[in-house]
Amino acid sequence: MYDALLLVSFGGPEHPDDVLPFLANVTRGRNVPPERLAAVAEHYQHFGGVSPINQQCRELIAAIDRDFDLPVYWGNRNWHPLLADTVSQMRDDGVRHALAFVTSAYGGYSACRQYLEDIAAARAAIGPSAPMIDKLRHFHDHPGFVEPHADAVRAAAAKLPAGGNLRLVFTAHSIPTSMAASAGPEGGLYEAQLLQTAALVSEASGLDLPWDLVWQSRSGPPHVPWLEPDVNDHLEALRDKGVTGVVVSPIGFVSDHLEVIWDLDNEAAGTAKRLGLDYARAGTPGTDPRFVQMVRDLVAERVSGVARPDPCSAGCCSLGKGTRS
Numbered sequence: 001m002y003d004a005l006l007l008v009s010f011g012g013p014e015h016p017d018d019v020l021p022f023l024a025n026v027t028r029g030r031n032v033p034p035e036r037l038a039a040v041a042e043h044y045q046h047f048g049g050v051s052p053i054n055q056q057c058r059e060l061i062a063a064i065d066r067d068f069d070l071p072v073y074w075g076n077r078n079w080h081p082l083l084a085d086t087v088s089q090m091r092d093d094g095v096r097h098a099l100a101f102v103t104s105a106y107g108g109y110s111a112c113r114q115y116l117e118d119i120a121a122a123r124a125a126i127g128p129s130a131p132m133i134d135k136l137r138h139f140h141d142h143p144g145f146v147e148p149h150a151d152a153v154r155a156a157a158a159k160l161p162a163g164g165n166l167r168l169v170f171t172a173h174s175i176p177t178s179m180a181a182s183a184g185p186e187g188g189l190y191e192a193q194l195l196q197t198a199a200l201v202s203e204a205s206g207l208d209l210p211w212d213l214v215w216q217s218r219s220g221p222p223h224v225p226w227l228e229p230d231v232n233d234h235l236e237a238l239r240d241k242g243v244t245g246v247v248v249s250p251i252g253f254v255s256d257h258l259e260v261i262w263d264l265d266n267e268a269a270g271t272a273k274r275l276g277l278d279y280a281r282a283g284t285p286g287t288d289p290r291f292v293q294m295v296r297d298l299v300a301e302r303v304s305g306v307a308r309p310d311p312c313s314a315g316c317c318s319l320g321k322g323t324r325s
């Protein structure tokens with residue numbers, strides 16, 4: 001009954017000239033101050049205007065495709081290949097009913113609902129001939145997501161000097177507290193799922209380290225509250241408590257894209273250095289074979305009708321207050 005898989009992602013620039021138009025797409029209609037935008041543009045230019053995220057999507061698709069019976073398409077929210085162009089191509093190719101794998105494991109507006117809106121907008125632009133597109137479920141607790149994170153935590157911990165007072169610090173993208181409050185039918189779904197993932201990854205790591213869930217990559221104007229503490233502030237608090245080394249695991253993400261290589265490998269690592277903390281950043285699933293197989297399994301469980309439904313209701317996961325400009 002399904003005739004294609006559509007990978008849907010955030011998108012990122014691949015040339016210095018792409019950076020500003022990309023950021024304009026990300027922040028259109030959002031309350032992001034110009035100072036913040038200028039700072040983020042600098043982060044991208046630091047890497048020659050190339051975000052790694054598009055190449056990571058290409059590699060994930062190539063890996064899925066290696067042993068898969070449906071054609072795989074790819075469309076982004078914010079940069080080429082844009083979802084609207086891809087869905088139009090799917091229509092031209094005769095696709096009738098596709099499944100969508102979104103490169104975010106969690107619920108909430110930015111991580112889930114906004115992708116549903118992007119898909120709906122792309123279909124609406126085409127009209128009645130647009131293929132139907134059903135999003136695959138949240139996968140925050142799937143072993144194919146949890147186990148690669150857990151292995152990466154173990155590998156990172158092995159790089160730290162033995163005998164220290166170590167702490168496992170999980171991070172995810174901060175969101176406005178109003179967005180967090182509207183996530184899921186009862187609110188708080190984004191944080192609840194992340195806490196579940198953190199507990200599962202910690203357990204599967206077998207390390208028995210004390211752990212925390214904190215936030216990174218805050219955007220928006222200063223007067224709008226976002227989830228806290230920020231990872232950098234948290235490292236300082238840990239140092240003050242006598243912690244000597246940290247493993248930082250970005251469970252909020254599926255690949256080492258710019259929010260990871262800048263906000264963690266550059267900023268948080270710099271903070272740790274200034275504080276005299278040993279620091280090791282754990283990797284993300286990327287193209288780990290278990291993660292690739294998870295995508296195929298999410299499709300298979302949907303085809304056979306046994307997939308767990310997401311908890312979301314029609315009205316949940318709104319954008320939240322203070323985010324609209």
Ligand SMILES: CC1=C(CCC(=O)O)c2cc3nc(cc4[nH]c(cc5[nH]c(cc1n2)c(C)c5CCC(=O)O)c(CCC(=O)O)c4C)C(CCC(=O)O)=C3C
Pocket residue numbers: 010011012013023026027030032036037040051052053103104110111173174175176217218219220252253257258259323
């Ligand atoms: C929950 C969440 C995820 C995880 C779920 C998912 O993965 O989708 C995520 C992922 C990502 N966020 C990314 C980049 C950016 N996010 C921004 C801004 C924002 N993110 C938000 C939330 C999230 N973001 C929010 C509430 C805003 C404020 C504006 C708005 O209400 O939308 C901005 C604007 C500048 C700024 O940072 O201020 C940029 C450039 C990249 C690409 C990295 C690359 O290029 O490699 C990725 C994967």
Ligand SMILES: [Fe+2]
Pocket residue numbers: 173
């Ligand atoms: Fe973001």
